[in-house]
Amino acid sequence: MTTVPALAETAADALNCQGVHKRFAARSALAGVSLRVRRGEFVALLGPNGAGKTTLFQILTGLFVQDEGQVSVMGADMRAAPVQALAHIGIVFQQPAIDLDLSVEANLRFHADLHGLSRQQANARMAPLLARLGLGERRRTRVRELSGGNRRKVELMRALLHQPDLLLMDEATVGLDPGSRMQIVTEARRLATHSQVGILWATHLVPEVEVSDRVVVLHHGLVRFDGAPAQLLRTTGGASLEAAFLSLTGTANDH
Missing domain, CATH: 3.40.50.300 (P-loop containing nucleotide triphosphate hydrolases)
Structure with missing residues (x-):
């Protein structure tokens, strides 16, 4: 050892x-x-x-x-x-911790609100994350309708919003x-x-x-x-x- x-x-x-x-x-x-x-x-x-x-x-x-x-x-x-x-700290847990009935965008906005980000700050940070992880066109999709991999991407984006x-x-x-x-x-x-x-x-x-x-x-x-x-x-x-x-x-x- x-x-x-x-x-x-x-x-x-x-x-x-x-x-x-x-x-x-x-x-x-x-x-x-x-x-x-x-x-x-x-x-x-x-x-x-x-x-x-x-x-x-x-x-x-x-x-x-x-x-x-x-x-x-x-x-x-x-x-x-x-x-x-x-x-x-940003964290993605082993067990899913995301609201399946909210859209991708709504989940991210809720997290941004918890961290005191303005709407302008939230938009500026969300856009590149959505684009980079291939979810720009799914931003208004309910998380429940996403694949497991895409749900994980939403959790990762949420963890990164407050930089x-x-x-x-x-x-x-x-x-x-x-x-x-x-x-x-x-x-x-x-x-x-x-x-x-x-x-x-x-x-x-x-x-x-x-x-x-x-x-x-x-x-x-x-x-x-x-x-x-x-x-x-x-x-x-x-x-x-x-x-x-x-x-x-x-x-x-x-x-």
Whole structure:
């Protein structure tokens, strides 16, 4: 197992987690997790089911509070200044969280209103997102009538309207067709490269890791590896990222 030291916070960090612990009764879901996501960096959080990814995301979104350790977003401490920290975050959850009976446009406007955006600001931000993700002609379509892939695109657009510095993607492509999955991965990669958004992409699908700058392997609440995909191959001697992942976790990867 690769030892991962505590990570001193820097001005470039969109996210910095240091020594995060979380227990549920006798079970330790997170046992001292330290990781960082810099602005403009695409970090894949790879782990089998039950690794602790969901618990970590629940802490990062303020649903849970860690038992020990520190989490900061753009320098704002999640425990001491949660409103300030959360203002920097956009998230697409694993479970759909969108009003199926509203149109694409109405869902986006509702989110813009929650963030205090003016109608002019909302329109200016919606137009390029709709065009880039191929939904410009479906803006008045009820979300219920969209495919699963297009519904996910609406959730991604909603997460980006307030122009977050950190985007959290929690198993966001599970169940999507390969074309939709690749389009969402490509958009996240573009955001990191061109808009300096920090991306934390939680997945158990190894092929999604290939576009990342760094991969963090989480297993049984512990960080087993943190480094570039190529370094993961060298460290484990695996012939592929999937083989490297299996060697660290000893689990079958669930496709």
